[in-house]
């Protein structure tokens with residue numbers, strides 16, 4: 640059913656998405672995945688899934704991120720965060736090779752309270768950040784980092800200012816991702832690298848769990864509204880002057896821990912672990928990480 644036929648004109652006026660934000664011309668269709676806000680919408684051309692939430696629901700969900708702790712990892716996961724972030728940044732260094740003399744300039748978009756900036760500084764990058772949530776940005780500034788509080792385009796960075804841009808767990812929150820990637824393209828040096836991660840809506844997890852998957856949850860995930868697959872992510876990258884240099888997906892899950900009994904959760908977790916290698920090989924894992932190169 641086409642979106643415009645779904646439930647009348649009044650609802651459409653306030654809906655966050657009335658067309659695919661990746662610029663496709665086809666109408667959005669309703670999918671069979673029904674969430675609290677209504678059915679997820681699907682772009683027939685690029686397969687992007689989109690929340691049918693209103694502007695008000697979206698803005699309320701985004702407020703979750705404005706706390707002074709921001710996304711500082713909890714003590715028990717700090718070591719893991721450091722390890723994962725280091726691996727990603729070292730991969731960007733390998734892709735860059737000897738293109739620029741050190742220190743390489745890195746910008747973290749959506750830097751929150753600065754956890755990634757600290758790891759980047761340790762690796763020898765000259766890091767800075769952009770963060771829209773003022774309390775989290777202040778925490779990063781107090782730690783000594785250069786952080787602009789506002790939207791990326793408002794920071795008015797110079798052309799070709801950065802070697803690496805990171806935007807982790809960000810694009811699924813955006814209603815206009817083309818604007819963000821176009822601005823990243825402008826401020827990256829030629830052949831510079833943009834690293835993104837986002838839930839994979841084409842994953843086995845999304846296919847099996849559907850509306851039960853936390854990745855689709857608007858309020859608990861602080862405003863997840865736009866769900867990429869490897870195909871739609873490549874579409875976004877290509878439209879903004881990037882090529883996908885490397886794409887990896889990992890992890891399979893069949894239930895959230897709060898949805899089933901502990902023993903069932905344990906069994907499903909083992910099944911997920913068994914399937915994690917084929918999922919990675921086939922790009923069917925639910926955590927998607929992409930290294931995009933400025934063309």
Ligand SMILES: [Zn+2]
Nearest residue numbers: 659663682685
């Ligand atoms: Zn589309």
